Amino acid sequence: MLDATVTLTGTGTPLPVPGRAGPGTLVRCGPLAAQVDAGRGTVLRLAELGLDCPEVGLLALTHHHSDHLVGVADLVLTRWVQGGFTPLPVLAPEGPAARFARHVLDIWADDIAVRRHHTGRPALPALDVRAFEAPAAPAVVWRSESVEVSAVAVRHEPVEPAVAYRFDTPSGAVVISGDTRVCDEVEELARGAQVLVHEACRGDAVRSRGKRFIADYHADTVELGAMAERAGVATLVLTHLEPAPRSPEEAAAFAAEVRRGGFGGRLIVGEDRATISVSREGHPAQEG
Ligand SMILES: [Zn+2]
Numbered sequence: 624m625l626d627a628t629v630t631l632t633g634t635g636t637p638l639p640v641p642g643r644a645g646p647g648t649l650v651r652c653g654p655l656a657a658q659v660d661a662g663r664g665t666v667l668r669l670a671e672l673g674l675d676c677p678e679v680g681l682l683a684l685t686h687h688h689s690d691h692l693v694g695v696a697d698l699v700l701t702r703w704v705q706g707g708f709t710p711l712p713v714l715a716p717e718g719p720a721a722r723f724a725r726h727v728l729d730i731w732a733d734d735i736a737v738r739r740h741h742t743g744r745p746a747l748p749a750l751d752v753r754a755f756e757a758p759a760a761p762a763v764v765w766r767s768e769s770v771e772v773s774a775v776a777v778r779h780e781p782v783e784p785a786v787a788y789r790f791d792t793p794s795g796a797v798v799i800s801g802d803t804r805v806c807d808e809v810e811e812l813a814r815g816a817q818v819l820v821h822e823a824c825r826g827d828a829v830r831s832r833g834k835r836f837i838a839d840y841h842a843d844t845v846e847l848g849a850m851a852e853r854a855g856v857a858t859l860v861l862t863h864l865e866p867a868p869r870s871p872e873e874a875a876a877f878a879a880e881v882r883r884g885g886f887g888g889r890l891i892v893g894e895d896r897a898t899i900s901v902s903r904e905g906h907p908a909q910e911g
């Protein structure tokens with residue numbers, strides 16, 4: 624069996640916080656390394672994980688908020704500099720995120736031209752954008768020999784479209800929420816998943832700091848705990864932490880609120896580079 628792992632390449636938000644790169648998650652299964660979103664510092668995190676950018680075989684974008692995209696050009700250009708000359712397949716919902724991917728290299732044209740001339744590189748850096756209409760119900764958007772990727776539209780209004788992804792691997796399913804309120808769509812996508820990587824927002828804490836607009840379109844921790852329990856996920860991993868915990872106590876508050884919501888499975892408050900192996904062992908779906 625091919626072992627699969629999930630690694631958080633960044634657990635941050637638009638606000639820079641020491642030790643937390645911008646949003647991103649790496650799913651690895653056999654020869655496939657798939658990066659979901661590429662926020663600030665993604666390439667450095669991949670290097671810290673021992674992964675060269677040409678090894679990334681798929682990039683999946685969830686939506687067009689800058690915190691999820693500012694590392695895309697860095698990833699694609701560094702991939703090229705490191706010798707990756709085949710176009711990088713990029714999944715994106717049709718609309719602003721796909722448009723961004725189609726044009727992300729435009730402003731780098733002069734740099735690309737001079738590097739190519741100077742080094743004699745055999746090809747230009749390129750993205751192979753495979754846009755899809757954000758589906759209202761989970762639908763398959765990409766397949767490799769061993770991994771099937773599904774997507775569903777999520778609830779991050781007014782940012783539309785925004786999607787979540789599910790990677791079905793031989794050792795189990797991994798779901799990555801992207802940015803969303805707690806919603807039925809992710810619950811359906813995550814049903815029976817071994818690992819759910821979900822954004823998390825301590826709504827009361829955010830509102831008490833006068834940032835109601837943040838809580839309005841992110842996932843409340845208590846509601847998330849209830850949803851993950853209903854979906855029957857084995858391991859819930861919190862990322863995109865809002866407000867970013869700056870102490871063990873603040874991290875523990877995320878966990879306490881998710882537990883208050885009723886989640887009884889394995890719970891991880893995300894840190895950058897945390898790696899979770901995907902396994903069906905011990906999952907309730909295997910016991911019944
Ligand atoms: Zn975000």
Ligand SMILES: [Zn+2]
Nearest residue numbers: 688779782802
């Ligand atoms: Zn967002």
